Amino acid sequence: MAGKQGIGLAIIAFGVYIFGGIATFGGLALIFLMKNKDLFGWGEGRSIGYLSLCVGLCLSILGVLLMRVFRNRGLS
Helix, strand or coil, X not given: CHHHHHHHHXXXXXXXXXXXXXXXXXXXXXXXXXXXXXXXXXXXXXXXXHHHHHHHHHHHHHHHHHHHHHHHCCCC
């Protein structure tokens, strides 16, 4: 039972890491490509890009930390 729970937690941690990477590179694309353009009425693309870049970096770091914790605790 612990093996199945450990695999699930590892998949969640890896998913957070992958989503963070996508958000990071998406933010970089918005910063460089959407300068002075409105993004779906949410605001300027560049500012949304900075937000996405910072959130993506935080999620990537969180994903790596979760993977390390789950591996060292013997849950995966």
